[in-house]
Amino acid sequence: xxxxxxxxxxxxxxxxxxxxxxxxxxxxxxxxxxxxxxxxxxxxxxxxxxxxxxxxxxxxxxxxxxxxxxxxxxxxxxxxxxxxxxxxxxxxxxxxxxxxxxxxxxxxxxxxxxxxxxxxxxxxxxxxxxxxxxxxxxxxxxxxxxxxxxxxxxxxxxxxxxxxxxxxxxxxxxxxxxxxxxxxxxxxxxxxxxxxxxxxxxxxxxxxxxxxxxxxxxxxxxxxxxxxxxxxxxxxxxxxxxxxxxxxxxxxxxxxxxxxxxxxxxxxxxxxxxxxxxxxxxxxxxxxxxxxxxxxxxxxxxxxxxxxxxxxxxxxxxxxxxxxxxxxxx
Numbered sequence: 617x618x619x620x621x622x623x624x625x626x627x628x629x630x631x632x633x634x635x636x637x638x639x640x641x642x643x644x645x646x647x648x649x650x651x652x653x654x655x656x657x658x659x660x661x662x663x664x665x666x667x668x669x670x671x672x673x674x675x676x677x678x679x680x681x682x683x684x685x686x687x688x689x690x691x692x693x694x695x696x697x698x699x700x701x702x703x704x705x706x707x708x709x710x711x712x713x714x715x716x717x718x719x720x721x722x723x724x725x726x727x728x729x730x731x732x733x734x735x736x737x738x739x740x741x742x743x744x745x746x747x748x749x750x751x752x753x754x755x756x757x758x759x760x761x762x763x764x765x766x767x768x769x770x771x772x773x774x775x776x777x778x779x780x781x782x783x784x785x786x787x788x789x790x791x792x793x794x795x796x797x798x799x800x801x802x803x804x805x806x807x808x809x810x811x812x813x814x815x816x817x818x819x820x821x822x823x824x825x826x827x828x829x830x831x832x833x834x835x836x837x838x839x840x841x842x843x844x845x846x847x848x849x850x851x852x853x854x855x856x857x858x859x860x861x862x863x864x865x866x867x868x869x870x871x872x873x874x875x876x877x878x879x880x881x882x883x884x885x886x887x888x889x890x891x892x893x894x895x896x897x898x899x900x901x902x903x904x905x906x907x908x909x910x911x912x913x914x915x916x917x918x919x920x921x922x923x924x925x926x927x928x929x930x931x932x933x934x935x936x937x938x939x940x941x942x943x944x945x946x
Contacts, residue, residue, distance in 0.1 A: 620789055621749045622940045624903035625681075628745055629674040629932055630913045631881045631899025633657055635892030636665040643888050654885050655878065657916060663707040668916035669928060672707045673742040673896040675700060675920060678939055680746035680764060685942035690721055690817055694767050705920065709739040709859075715768040721818045724770040725827035733830045736773045738864040740765035742893045744778040745900040748785045750943040757782050758808040763817040769861070770819060772810070772831050772838035777865045780805045780842055781897070785904040794873055794905075795850055802843055811835060845869075857889040867894045872901035877909055 637658035638646045650658055657667035665671055676697065683696030694716070701708060701716045715727035728735060747761045758779045765778040783804035787797035811831055814820050820828040845862045848855075849869030856863045867884065871894065874880035880902045884895040903909075914933050921930035 619937075619940065620904070620906065621751070621944070622937055623906070623909075624745065624785070624900055625677070625749050625936050625940060626914060626917070626932060627877070627903025627907075627909050628677065628896050628899035629670045629919065629936075630909050630917055631884070631902075632674045632892050632896035633665075633668055633670045633917060634881060634913070635885045635895035636661045636663075636669065636671050637667070638885050638888050638891045639663075639671070640890075641888045643886060646886055646888050652886075654882060655910070656912065665706070666918070666928070668913075668918050670917070670919045670932070671892045671896075672705055672709070673893050675705060676712075676739075676743040677746045677749075677896075678919060678921070678936075680743050681750060681939050681943040684746065684750045685939075685946045687946040690763050690767060690819075693764055694721060694723070697767065709737055711735050711737050712739045712768045721767065722821055722824045722827075724766045724768045725814075725819055725824040727768070728770040729824065729827045729830075733771070733827070733834075735769075736771040736861050737769060737859050738774075738861045738890065738893050738897075740767075740769035740774045741777050741781060741861050741864060742896050744782055745785060745897075746943070748782045748789075748904070749940060750946070752782075753786060755808075757786060758804050759813050762808060762810045762813045763819065766814050766817075766819045770814070770827055770831065771861075772834045773841055774861050775810050775814070776805050776838050776842045777861050779808055779810065780846060781865070781900070785900060788901065789904045789906075798846055798850055798869065802846060805842065806839060854887075857884070857887045857891060857894045859890045859893070864890065864894055864897060868897035868901060872898045872905075874902070875907075877902050877907040880907070 637660040679696045679700040683693035686692035715723040761782040783801035787800040845866040849866040854867045872880045917932040920928040
């Protein structure tokens with residue numbers, strides 16, 4: 617049987633690659649070009665990704681795993697993400713770029729401060745599955761998820777959404793029913809003192825006092841926001857597929873309730889807007905549930921492996937086993 621952590625990485629990457637063609641398009645434009653169903657990789661990515669190629673979502677997930685394998689904690693992850701950025705990938709979120717360019721562990725907090733404490737994108741959520749894939753469990757999983765997310769996205773909504781997601785993956789992999797697993801994950805989110813975790817990891821320090829104060833002020837409301845959107849998603853409601861972290865979380869929870877992998881991923885792909893990211897998060901959830909990825913999607917699946925150069929032909933089925941094994945040994 618395939619390692620469930622490897623299966624989840626392949627699942628989220630395949631979902632991301634399916635969504636690459638429809639990113640930033642409207643549902644109407646998607647159906648006009650591709651029809652009512654998308655069951656295979658398609659051309660048309662606005663960033664030039666080839667059919668079957670993962671986007672920045674799965675690239676950053678793999679970068680996080682490669683950084684984890686170095687055994688240097690958050691600094692190893694930050695360095696790997698910076699190496700990814702320096703290789704010139706075609707799609708990088710503005711907050712991610714700003715945070716990584718600081719070159720310090722508190723770059724995410726500094727970038728959030730520069731945004732006026734209003735930026736709460738989904739760039740941390742889309743890659744945080746790597747923490748569960750790397751083998752963290754329980755309280756360590758929650759702590760690491762918060763820290764890894766804050767390397768680029770220090771908004772409390774981003775932190776708590778990520779802590780929920782990885783705990784959700786753990787619960788679902790452990791056999792919890794979908795709704796019960798979500799409640800277990802919400803309890804894990806509420807059980808983490810995220811502010812202290814970020815202080816201990818040097819995400820907040822002397823140079824980020826404003827960010828620390830803003831986080832403390834908004835912490836409770838952020839938890840409530842995640843809780844509300846998760847429960848809304850459990851009831852099948854979707855606000856949008858925008859790049860806002862709570863929209864992405866809600867949509868992914870709603871989509872991933874499906875009984876089959878295509879049943880969860882295809883609606884996210886057809887939904888357009890930030891479709892690759894929503895599909896990626898859906899792919900992580902259905903992967904942790906053990907739902908099989910359609911076999912025809914795996915052989916052509918590629919990732920632009922950017923260390924040390926941009927090589928856009930890296931076969932995922934060939935290279936992902938070593939990536940997962942390296943992270944889990946660290």
